[in-house]
Amino acid sequence: MGIFRKKKAGITVVTDKALHFVELHRQDGWTISGGFALDQFLYDNEVSNLIPGVVRDRDNTLLIVPDYWFAINSYKFQSKRRSIVEPFIERTLQAEHVELPDIKYFFDYTFLQKGREEPGLYVCFMQEPKSFQLYSQLAKLRLNPDRITTPAFIWEQRLRRIIADFREVETGLVHQFSTETFLYFFSRGCFLFSRCITLPGSQTDSTERLRSLNYEVNQSLHLFSQKARAEIDRIYLLSDGEDDVQQLSNTLGREVIDLSPPGTANPDSEIARRLGPVGSFSANELSDSDNFFAISHRLLRKGREWKPIQTAGIVVGLILLSLMAGECFFLFKFSQFQEQKTGIITEPKLRQTLREYNEALDVLLSEARHPYPRETIVQIARSLPDNVWIREMLVEVETVRGVELKGVIKASGPDQFRDILQVFFGKLYRNIPGSRAVQMEDIDLEVIESEVENGRQDYLVTFRLGMP
Amino acid sequence: MKGEIRKRWGAISVIWAGVILLTWSNVNSIEKIIRAKENAGLLRTEEKFLADNSKDVSEVLKKRESLRESVVGLKFGLLALESRLRDLAEKHGLTGLNFDCHAGRAGEESKRVNISFRGSLREAVDWLGTIRCDYKYIQVARVKIVVGSPGEDGKFQVSLNYRYRPSCSEDNPTFKGSI
Numbered sequence: 001m002g003i004f005r006k007k008k009a010g011i012t013v014v015t016d017k018a019l020h021f022v023e024l025h026r027q028d029g030w031t032i033s034g035g036f037a038l039d040q041f042l043y044d045n046e047v048s049n050l051i052p053g054v055v056r057d058r059d060n061t062l063l064i065v066p067d068y069w070f071a072i073n074s075y076k077f078q079s080k081r082r083s084i085v086e087p088f089i090e091r092t093l094q095a096e097h098v099e100l101p102d103i104k105y106f107f108d109y110t111f112l113q114k115g116r117e118e119p120g121l122y123v124c125f126m127q128e129p130k131s132f133q134l135y136s137q138l139a140k141l142r143l144n145p146d147r148i149t150t151p152a153f154i155w156e157q158r159l160r161r162i163i164a165d166f167r168e169v170e171t172g173l174v175h176q177f178s179t180e181t182f183l184y185f186f187s188r189g190c191f192l193f194s195r196c197i198t199l200p201g202s203q204t205d206s207t208e209r210l211r212s213l214n215y216e217v218n219q220s221l222h223l224f225s226q227k228a229r230a231e232i233d234r235i236y237l238l239s240d241g242e243d244d245v246q247q248l249s250n251t252l253g254r255e256v257i258d259l260s261p262p263g264t265a266n267p268d269s270e271i272a273r274r275l276g277p278v279g280s281f282s283a284n285e286l287s288d289s290d291n292f293f294a295i296s297h298r299l300l301r302k303g304r305e306w307k308p309i310q311t312a313g314i315v316v317g318l319i320l321l322s323l324m325a326g327e328c329f330f331l332f333k334f335s336q337f338q339e340q341k342t343g344i345i346t347e348p349k350l351r352q353t354l355r356e357y358n359e360a361l362d363v364l365l366s367e368a369r370h371p372y373p374r375e376t377i378v379q380i381a382r383s384l385p386d387n388v389w390i391r392e393m394l395v396e397v398e399t400v401r402g403v404e405l406k407g408v409i410k411a412s413g414p415d416q417f418r419d420i421l422q423v424f425f426g427k428l429y430r431n432i433p434g435s436r437a438v439q440m441e442d443i444d445l446e447v448i449e450s451e452v453e454n455g456r457q458d459y460l461v462t463f464r465l466g467m468p
Numbered sequence: 469m470k471g472e473i474r475k476r477w478g479a480i481s482v483i484w485a486g487v488i489l490l491t492w493s494n495v496n497s498i499e500k501i502i503r504a505k506e507n508a509g510l511l512r513t514e515e516k517f518l519a520d521n522s523k524d525v526s527e528v529l530k531k532r533e534s535l536r537e538s539v540v541g542l543k544f545g546l547l548a549l550e551s552r553l554r555d556l557a558e559k560h561g562l563t564g565l566n567f568d569c570h571a572g573r574a575g576e577e578s579k580r581v582n583i584s585f586r587g588s589l590r591e592a593v594d595w596l597g598t599i600r601c602d603y604k605y606i607q608v609a610r611v612k613i614v615v616g617s618p619g620e621d622g623k624f625q626v627s628l629n630y631r632y633r634p635s636c637s638e639d640n641p642t643f644k645g646s647i
Contacts, residue, residue: 303473310476317483324490331497338504354514357525360532367535373611374596381589393613 010055011062011286012145014038014069014134015276021055022275024283032274042133048141055143062286062294063138063145064278067152067182067194069128075121080111089123102132106148108295112190122190124295135297146304147294151277152184152194154285157292159236160189162259169233172224173259174217174248175277176239181213182277183220187228191293195220206247214251238280371397371467376432380405383427385420387411391460401467408448409459417459434468536633537605542579545632552603553583560595562587562624569630579630580609586621589613596626605631 010033013020020035034052041047075092079085090104097103107125126132126148138144155173160166167189175182183195197216199209221232235252236259237245245258272279278286285292296304373395380393380403392406409424411417421443429435444462518525539545550567557565568582585592592613599606610627 306473307476310473310480313480314476314483317480317487320487321483321490324487324494327494328490328497331494331501335497335501335504338501338508350511350515350518353518353525357518357528360528363532363535364528370607372596372600373608374593374600377589377593377596377611377613389615389618390613391615393611395611396609398609 008054008058009061009287010058011064012060012138012143013275013278014063014065015274015278016066018274019134020275021052023054023058024287030271030283030286032271035274038130038134042130042137047137051141051143060138060143060145061147063135063148064154064286065126065128065131065134065148065150067150067196069126069131070124070150070152071127072192073123073125074112075123076118077121078119080119085109085121089121093123093125097127100127100129100132102135103127105298106131106135106295107298108293110190110293124293126295144297144300146300147296149292149294150194151182151281152191153293154278154281155184156186156189156191158281158285159186163234170224170228170230172217172221172232172235174213174235174237174239174256175280176237176241176244177272177276180276181216183217185220185224185228185232187224187230192224192227210247210251213248217248217252371401373397376403376467379431380428383424383431385423385427387420387456388424397467403465403467404462405465406460406462409461410456411459412456417457421461428465432465432467436466438463438465531604534604536577536631538635539632540635542632542634546579546581546630549581549606549630556598557585557587557595560587560598561591562595563621577631577633579632581628581630583624583626583628585624585626587624589615589622592622592624599628607631 008023010021010023013022015038017038018035019038019041021033023031023033025031033054034050036047036050075089077085077088089107089109093103093107094101103125107123109121109123112120112122131148135144135148155175159171159173163169163171166186170188171186173182173184173186175184179198181197181199183197185192185194195216197213199212217235225231234257235254236257237248238259239245240260241247245256249256376395376397377393380390384390384407387410388407390405390407392404394404396402409417409420411420425438429437442463444460446460446462448458448460537545537549539548546569550569553567554565557563562585565583565585568584569579587595596608596611599608607629608626609629610625612625613622615622
């Protein structure tokens with residue numbers, strides 16, 4: 001029953017050049033259980049042997065990839081029906097990225113409606129060719145993730161919690177590391193774009209670094225105003241330096257709000273170094289329950305949507321199965337008891353006697369229905385008028401039942417002959433019930449020329465009388 | 469995830485197939501029990517019927533037995549039949565009795581016998597009546613009467629079915645006691 005077992009959850013973090021398997025712990029901690037150079041993971045055939053056991057035996061809930069692996073597009077779209085929206089996005093993405101056939105499986109969207117503007121779609125999708133290769137490799141190793149996201153989306157979720165009016169304002173975030181600085185821009189609570197800037201090394205003059213940062217931020221603000229058609233309302237800074245906020249405020253010539261200390265940030269600088277911006281998040285923030293934006297393989301998502309139905313099907317099925325099995329057992333026992341009881345009554349002798357009795361009744365009934373020639377002969381004799389005598393008679397009572405008669409009628413003329421014949425048939429029909437009427441054309445008549453006595457002529461009559 | 473989904477569908481299919489199978493089996497069992505109950509009721513009725521009507525039942529069985537003559541073999545049966553019919557014809561004043569029959573195959577339970585004789589219609593009718601009453605194992609199938617002129621004796625040709633039950637095979641007769 002492995003399908004019901006809950007495995008330990010883990011995440012996979014991908015930076016520009018490396019891939020790390022990270023285990024999340026209940027106490028809001030995490031450990032890195034293994035890592036590979038990204039190219040080695042993608043192209044080394046032996047990599048499957050190098051995966052640690054703990055990674056193999058876990059649920060790979062989340063894959064965090066660099067921000068630039070994702071792209072965001074907005075489309076004007078009237079309908080909000082899923083059956084229309086999803087094929088539209090699939091078609092559009094495939095048309096825009098012909099070289100990425102799998103792009104149709106990796107997107108997600110939300111509906112946009114800003115004020116009186118036309119309704120639209122906010123579509124996020126994977127655009128980096130490596131991302132598809134990576135997913136395919138993870139799937140091959142049975143490590144494919146349930147969800148895929150980027151640090152920017154996790155930041156979006158965190159800022160939503162920290163800043164009360166995050167959804168109403170245009171926000172920028174500067175996240176400073178020793179050599180790299182990440183710039184994130186959000187338009188009314190939606191991530192718009194991010195940039196990664198490599199600043200001159202720590203030994204360089206801080207003024208020079210600030211100048212570079214100022215330049216990059218200003219460039220990005222310009223880009224933001226083009227993309228969002230709005231100006232940034234607030235800029236937040238997350239940095240280890242004590243005076244960084246003040247210095248950046250002065251350089252930019254506008255207020256910069258200090259976001260540090262983050263409170264939930266992982267203090268382990270080694271992890272932060274290896275995982276980049278992801279190292280700033282807590283295990284709780286990365287857990288499956290946190291509601292940040294992420295995309296899933298379309299087929300997996302469909303599967304997840306079916307999961308409650310499947311669970312209900314399994315539970316109801318199991319309940320029914322146990323009820324039916326119980327009923328089956330009860331019926332089996334009851335049937336056995338019934339058979340024993342009936343077996344006592346069903347004595348072969350009794351059955352035999354009854355069968356013989358039934359057969360005997362059938363035979364006797366058939367015998368009783370069988371006509372007897374004696375009775376037929378007697379009835380014909382009784383039907384004979386005075387002037388008629390029989391020469392030949394054949395009575396058959398087997399397959400073809402009937403009487404063939406050849407008789408002589410003495411009559412003074414045809415009229416009397418007809419009268420006698422009528423009387424004869426009348427009596428025959430009366431005395432032999434069910435006999436079929438004889439048609440005139442079925443009667444053979446013959447005048448016996450030589451036989452004339454007292455002025456009466458002999459007529460030879462031959463006919464067949466059908467019997468029931 | 470995909471494998472798990474497939475496994476779940478597999479589990480659902482197996483479970484529901486089991487449910488359907490058990491439902492079908494249970495319906496069958498219930499029908500069987502109902503039939504057995506009806507059968508038991510019927511048997512009880514039949515048992516009671518046999519107990520209450522044992523006399524009538526044995527009478528019916530006896531009557532049925534009388535429709536066939538138990539013979540050691542067909543040839544012996546036919547010989548005895550011819551003898552009996554000759555005696556009966558003589559008793560009824562019929563003359564010139566001719567008995568015609570070919571021995572049939574073993575296993576047949578009815579044999580066609582043709583008889584011809586001369587006599588008056590009344591005598592012949594009486595003879596037929598006696599056969600009907602006293603010789604239940606003889607079934608008259610066909611009677612042909614030819615009368616030359618009024619007052620003359622008629623010529624009768626009668627076809628009979630002689631129904632018998634061999635008590636042992638004719639091909640290898642075994643006699644127990646005296647014939």
